[in-house]
Amino acid sequence: MATKPPPRPVPRLYLATPVVDDPSSLAAGLPALLAADDIAAVLVRLAPTDQRTMIARIKALAPAIQNGGAALLIDGPVELVARAGADGAHLYGIEALQDALPSLKPDRIAGVGGLTTRHDSMTAGEAGADYVLFGEPDAHGQRPSIDAISERLQWWAELFEPPCVGFAASIAEAGEFAAAGADFVLVGDFIWADPRGAAAALMEAGQTIRQSHAATSGKAKAEQG
Numbered sequence: 001m002a003t004k005p006p007p008r009p010v011p012r013l014y015l016a017t018p019v020v021d022d023p024s025s026l027a028a029g030l031p032a033l034l035a036a037d038d039i040a041a042v043l044v045r046l047a048p049t050d051q052r053t054m055i056a057r058i059k060a061l062a063p064a065i066q067n068g069g070a071a072l073l074i075d076g077p078v079e080l081v082a083r084a085g086a087d088g089a090h091l092y093g094i095e096a097l098q099d100a101l102p103s104l105k106p107d108r109i110a111g112v113g114g115l116t117t118r119h120d121s122m123t124a125g126e127a128g129a130d131y132v133l134f135g136e137p138d139a140h141g142q143r144p145s146i147d148a149i150s151e152r153l154q155w156w157a158e159l160f161e162p163p164c165v166g167f168a169a170s171i172a173e174a175g176e177f178a179a180a181g182a183d184f185v186l187v188g189d190f191i192w193a194d195p196r197g198a199a200a201a202l203m204e205a206g207q208t209i210r211q212s213h214a215a216t217s218g219k220a221k222a223e224q225g
Contacts, residue, residue, distance in 0.1 A: 008157075010213045011178045012040040013206055014165055016075070016188030021047040023060040029198070030061065034068030036199040037206035040184060041071040041109075043090055051080060058084035071109060078103055088130070094123055101128055111165070114138075118155070125162050132156065133186060135167035135177070146173060150180035157181030174205045175212040185209055 015033070017026060033039070042065045046054050058074065062085055065072045071087040074080055078089045078100040088109025091097045097112040104110045105128060113133035115121045121132050134156070135149035143149070149166060156164040158181065165184040166177030174185045187205055194201035 007217060008181070008213070009183075010038075011182050011209050012038050012184050013202065013209070014041045014043065014184045014186040015039050015070075015191065015202070016043040016186060017045050017061075018189075018192050019045045019047050020057050020061070023057045027061050027064050030064035031068055033199055033202060034065070034070055036202045039068075039070050039202070041073055041087075043073050043075050043186070043188075044086070045075045045188075046077075051077070055080055055084045058086055062086070073109060073111065081108055090133070094120055094127070097124055097129055098127055113167070118152075121152070121156060122160075125160050129162055131163040131165050131184065133165040133167055135173075136186075137167075143167075143169070146176055150176055153177055153180040153182050157183070168205070171201070171205050171208050175208040178209040178212040179216045 020026060044058060044061055046057060054077065058080065062072055073088045073090050074084070074086050075090050080086070081089050081104065088104060088111065089100060090111045090113065091100050092114040093112070097110060101110055109130045110128065111131040111133060112124045112129045113136045115124055115132055115134065124132050134152045135143060137143050153164050153166050163183035164181065165186050166180065166182035167186045168174040168177055170190055174187060177185050185205070187202070191198050191201045191205070
């Protein structure tokens with residue numbers, strides 16, 4: 001008799017910050033945000049400046065993030081990770097991942113996006129990426145269609161072990177990508193722009209993810225039964 005696959009865990013949120021210039025207000029608000037829902041990690045996006053200033057900004061945010069139970073990842077400069085006490089970095093493209101792996105592994109997280117083809121995605125997984133991100137805008141602000149992103153997430157989730165992350169530009173997309181098989185859903189700009197406040201937007205995104213996951217799991221059980 002064929003064994004049934006284990007139930008897929010509920011996808012977790014991955015929160016991208018606004019571009020950080022002055023970290024003080026963000027640092028003050030993060031504990032409440034991290035308590036609002038199940039947030040696995042925070043991606044800190046830094047305004048370009050000198051390295052010493054960037055390190056100081058990361059260190060100003062680190063206690064609120066890490067004490068809140070989330071991993072702190074930096075969007076970009078790998079050389080800052082260890083010096084700022086971050087948990088890892090998000091890289092863009094295969095070359096950046098391969099360049100960063102020696103300094104990040106084995107102690108820190110190396111995630112990667114900018115994976116335009118299935119071959120790139122598989123190469124990233126084989127190289128040792130801790131997660132692959134699908135659906136983020138390119139340098140020109142263009143994204144694949146929602147159907148294409150969902151298809152890529154489903155393909156990856158069914159065949160490969162490293163986690164996959166869906167880049168959601170709305171609460172509806174968060175639900176779509178949770179249903180498609182994302183292990184994590186990256187949320188950012190639309191959370192911070194929500195007129196109700198970021199905490200309310202995060203809570204709704206989390207609730208939508210859980211509802212989509214439950215509906216998908218229920219359908220899968222019915223089909224197996």
